[in-house]
Amino acid sequence: MEEKLERKLEKKLEAVTLNYEAYFSEKALGMKASEIRELLKLVESSEIISLAGGLPNPETFPKDLITKLAQKAIEEHGNAALQYGTTKGYTPLRLEIAEMLRKRYGIPISKVDIMITAGSQQGLDLIGRVFINPGDIIVVEAPTYLAALQSFRYYDPQFIQIPLDDEGMRIDLLEEKLKELKAQGKKVKLVYTIPTFQNPGGVTMSKERRKRLLELASEYDFLIIEDGPYNELRYRGEEIPPIKYWDEEGRVIYLGTFSKIFAPGFRVAWIAAEPHFIRKLEIAKQGIDLCTNVFGQVIAAEYLKGGYLDKHIEKIRAFYKPKLEIMLDALEKYMPEGVKWTKPDGGMFVWVTVPEGIDTKEMFEKAVAKGVAYVPGEAFFADRGVKNTMRLNFTYVEDEKIVEGIKRLAEALKEAMKA
Amino acid sequence: MEEKLERKLEKKLEAVTLNYEAYFSEKALGMKASEIRELLKLVESSEIISLAGGLPNPETFPKDLITKLAQKAIEEHGNAALQYGTTKGYTPLRLEIAEMLRKRYGIPISKVDIMITAGSQQGLDLIGRVFINPGDIIVVEAPTYLAALQSFRYYDPQFIQIPLDDEGMRIDLLEEKLKELKAQGKKVKLVYTIPTFQNPGGVTMSKERRKRLLELASEYDFLIIEDGPYNELRYRGEEIPPIKYWDEEGRVIYLGTFSKIFAPGFRVAWIAAEPHFIRKLEIAKQGIDLCTNVFGQVIAAEYLKGGYLDKHIEKIRAFYKPKLEIMLDALEKYMPEGVKWTKPDGGMFVWVTVPEGIDTKEMFEKAVAKGVAYVPGEAFFADRGVKNTMRLNFTYVEDEKIVEGIKRLAEALKEAMKA
Structure with missing residues (x-):
């Protein structure tokens, strides 16, 4: 057939x-x-x-667990799980994610609001929609995540590439570039980075560079898009907090996902950022898909609530x-x-x-x-x-x-x- | 909390x-x-x-059925259901939908290709992305579906409203408008209609008007976006086939959804259209979310395959x-x-x-x-x-x-x- x-x-x-x-x-x-x-x-x-x-x-x-959680989602939350949801996402899931950001990374939940997206890919598209004007300068790592380029490209930005070395993005070269642009009266709007176990580079941005990147963001007034899908997949070496951890001014828009710590088939991910930014992203999402699939969100919420994640x-x-x-x-x-x-x-x-x-x-x-x-x-x-x-x-x-x-x-x- | x-x-x-x-x-x-x-x-x-x-x-x-189907999805198709999927959608689901279009509406499956979307809302946004240039003229019913206006508006079209009466869109007034525009050297790009049990109007476009709309599409060279979420919710009167049924030239882009015949919480819907149009919509979707949640798609496929729909x-x-x-x-x-x-x-x-x-x-x-x-x-x-x-x-x-x-x-x- x-x-x-x-x-x-x-x-x-x-x-x-x-x-x-x-x-x-x-x-x-x-x-x-x-x-x-x-x-x-x-x-x-x-x-x-x-x-x-x-x-x-x-x-x-975790197939057996998912079977169990799917059953639970229907039995205990069926009317919500099978219905339309809010654009921002299933509230118990947003709360669990906020809790997780606090516990795992030390990011105080009062610093961020959370919106659920249909995979981080949708997050990238929404960020393009909400922040990028044609011609805006976006800094990306060289190399960087292919599909991020594809998402952003739709909004006609100008890309500037900053090479990686074994400690991630060459922040010294970024600084040079920022100075050069400033001298020309130009400005960077966004810096997109996958600081931890970069795709495709595999490398991780050092703690010093993360802090320096934030200083530069403040000095040169840009926002940082921090894509963190692989954070939990550490097999050796010491944990380094996300850039968001040091973000005092609210310049970091953090993307996380269940695809690598649970299963990609649910397409459940999140954006954690300043409530003001989340509010606009939410309005943008209304016209795109009304809401992320709620059944997957309820299952993900039960996964976190049940304390299964760490194990x-x-x-x-x-x-x-x-x-x-x-x-x-x-x-x-x-x-x-x-x-x-x-x-x-x-x-x-x-x-x-x-x-x-x-x-x-x-x-x-x-x-x-x-x-x-x-x-x-x-x-x-x-x-x-x-x-x-x-x-x-x-x-x-x-x-x-x-x-x-x-x-x-x-x-x-x-x-x-x-x- | x-x-x-x-x-x-x-x-x-x-x-x-x-x-x-x-x-x-x-x-x-x-x-x-x-x-x-x-x-x-x-x-x-x-x-x-x-x-x-x-x-x-x-x-x-159908909560009990969904529990059963979710379990089956994991047991029998777990590796696929929980993994990333193709942008176009889970093939067994696409085939089942094609079969359904043939059986329920008499639309030959060779006439269309199917792409799965995250709700029809995503379909509307994708159609905007793929077809609407700023200033393009889009005909909508007056009144029409609020969120369609929101989706299309992002792409800066010019809307023209055609009123409804008890037999749906006033095709006679549409024709007048088309003539008028033609005289001005202007052209309609798309006509958006919810012909059956319109939202918000409740009315249904008569068979004669459906056929006439298609004739006009051919004569004035526009495409028809047929939104059919309520087709199956008929409580009295005679079934009328979708406009797509009479579509010889491939001018109708049909939107269907599981939200009203199964459950909205899965956010699984589809676009049925000419393969050439589907191909472009698929490329556009790659940058938006990679794929629709696969778990929901597998459950929907099992729902159709198991023959539960009619009952x-x-x-x-x-x-x-x-x-x-x-x-x-x-x-x-x-x-x-x-x-x-x-x-x-x-x-x-x-x-x-x-x-x-x-x-x-x-x-x-x-x-x-x-x-x-x-x-x-x-x-x-x-x-x-x-x-x-x-x-x-x-x-x-x-x-x-x-x-x-x-x-x-x-x-x-x-x-x-x-x-």
Whole structure:
């Protein structure tokens, strides 16, 4: 049946009866399918070991618990859980999240208000809608989260890239840039950062840089969008509080999500920020989807209320830690001279830099022929200026396959380096 | 705990540390909280009978079935249901919806492709994003769905209103308008209609008008956005197929939802349209939320696959039918001379027109003082030009309260008419 429909649709796609393009908005005409997604369609064969994904491992989904919580949600809160909810989100969930921010990070709940979003992706789009005028200057890390670029790009900002090193965003270079812009009479509106276990970089911003970034925000009057999806996925090293922890002036808009500490399938995430900002984001959300799916919100609230989070985070950490180690060991063992990679303390990704002159997008098909896939790094740069990098995921693939995948990748790289 | 947070937040809202407005985009500065929502905050007392809502009755939620389906979703499809999904939607659900469109409405599945959205509201926003350039002319019914106006308005269209009568949109007046615009060298881009049991009007577009609307779409080259949330809520009269049924050229973009035939809390809805249009809507959705909550989609798919829909629709109809009758009888019995109302064959709303000169928004507080609430009609008009109307909901309130509510409303009206 599935194939039948798809065949009919393909036929239909050939049978043009309207001049479809004529109806699209100018913005829509400029929207292109992500080439990464197109590339990755090549990878659906089970022969290929894909290190390209960005998915949590389903082994970490607490299925029995979710069954129990879903039942509880209906039995005890059915009328609310199955009904429309408020745009801002299910109040008991907002309260639980506020409590969690206080307990886990020391962020006083009186400092923030919480709005629930349909994944952090919706949060990013809403932030674009509420804060970005065409031409506004947005600072992003280089590399940065692909889909954040996609969300923001719709609002026509001007991106400025600041490179990462092992301690996260190069705040010294940011400061130089800010001075330079100021001299030109220009101003940065937002700085977008994933400070902890960055996607795709894997690196974590040091405590000193976090504080310095806040000082700069105050001095140069910009807001910080802090995206924290991986915060809890720490496998080694010391916890560092979110930037929001030091935020006295309310300049940090913090994005958190249940996707990595519970399950992505609920699409339940949150924005924690100044009540004034939340109020405007709420109004913007009214026109977008009325409310986030309430059933998922009630289940997430029960998850926090039941005190399951801490124990489950331990389980997730224990599950991913060896995978990270296996990947780092395999990289050490098999990668040829001249290839470098980050050594993350957590998260889901390792970032690999290969010798200059090798274009990882051009190399992609050859790697797939050898039975391994990765994400070519180019698309993670706002200006697409860097060709010799790639992102590897270690959370999804079985342990043995990580080793075999790195082996194959090393072979593909050796050939490319010879050519 | 709830109150504690809210108190702290209110305090915070007073303690301004940043010049918040300075950071908002120009569009965001123009976004205002819906005054309707603000008005309705007055109505939270249990003493007041609210006919203002737009909610399905939770008595119609099949709770036991949902518990069973949620369990099944996790047991049989847990890895998919709890994971990220594709932007277009969970394939088994898309197939089931296509099947349903074929069986219930006779729309051949080869004619459409389906994309799942987070409620029809997201569908409306996506349509705005993909089709509306600033200044584009959008025809809406007068009155029309409030939140559709809100969604479209973000994209800066020019609205043209076409009045309703008992057979839905006045297609003759639309044709006049189209001719007039053509003479001016202008063109309508989209016509937005809720043809069946219109919100807020309650009326249904006749078969003849549906066909004529399509002819006009072809002649004047516009697209039709057909919003069909209430299609299945028919309590009397003969079924009329959706406009999409007669759509040979692919000009109709159809919006359907599970909110009224299952439960709104899942926020699972769909757009059925030409594959070329769906493809662009899909790309637009990538930047907005990656995917609709998968858990809800899997449950909805199991709901359709298990064949529960037909029987459940019968139950919903049996539950709402007497409520509609009770409201219509009470209006007949209690309303003073000079007050008119629609006689819907289904849906959730009755639309009341009171004598000119009475402003239902001004009258609202007095009605609340008498213990009844409604939605003043003004906001349902794109130009806010009509003051003497109101929307009444009959699905949510208990039967006795409908009668008592109408009695109180009649009293408030009599006083206003005397004044």
